[in-house]
Amino acid sequence: MEHEPAEPKSHFELYATSKDIIELRDPTRMRIIHFITDASKEFDEIVAFIGKAKSTISSHLDTLEQRDLIKSIVNKEDARKKSYELIAKLIAMSSKNEPIIYITDKNYFKEI
Numbered sequence: 755m756e757h758e759p760a761e762p763k764s765h766f767e768l769y770a771t772s773k774d775i776i777e778l779r780d781p782t783r784m785r786i787i788h789f790i791t792d793a794s795k796e797f798d799e800i801v802a803f804i805g806k807a808k809s810t811i812s813s814h815l816d817t818l819e820q821r822d823l824i825k826s827i828v829n830k831e832d833a834r835k836k837s838y839e840l841i842a843k844l845i846a847m848s849s850k851n852e853p854i855i856y857i858t859d860k861n862y863f864k865e866i
Contacts, residue, residue, distance in 0.1 A: 765850045769842035776842065778823070782806065783812040783814050786825065787840060794827060794839035 766779045767787075778784055782804060789795060789803050801811045813837060818824045823842040829835035 765848040767844055768846040769823055770845045771842045773793060773822060774822050783818055786814055786818065790824065790840050791837055794837045796835065796837045
């Protein structure tokens with residue numbers, strides 16, 4: 755199944771993790787996050803979708819995981835393979851065309 759790489763529509767996005775609020779501005783990292791939002795994806799699926807070198811994608815995934823935005827899951831049949839899933843929650847974003855922050859989860863701000 756082929757996916758057309760979508761360009762993020764946001765200038766930046768804010769994600770809530772279990773420890774912090776993380777600002778994301780890098781277009782490649784945002785595309786990875788958007789791609790795995792609905793379901794975990796294997797490394798090779800992410801590489802094919804993004805269309806960049808495996809080493810580049812690996813570096814972006816490592817950064818996203820270190821920032822607690824995603825988590826990796828080792829394949830039970832082949833420990834060399836991993837899939838990735840989103841564990842952070844999108845709480846706000848800004849549009850490239852408008853200097854406005856869109857709150858995606860107003861309940862998050864009521865809790866803090």
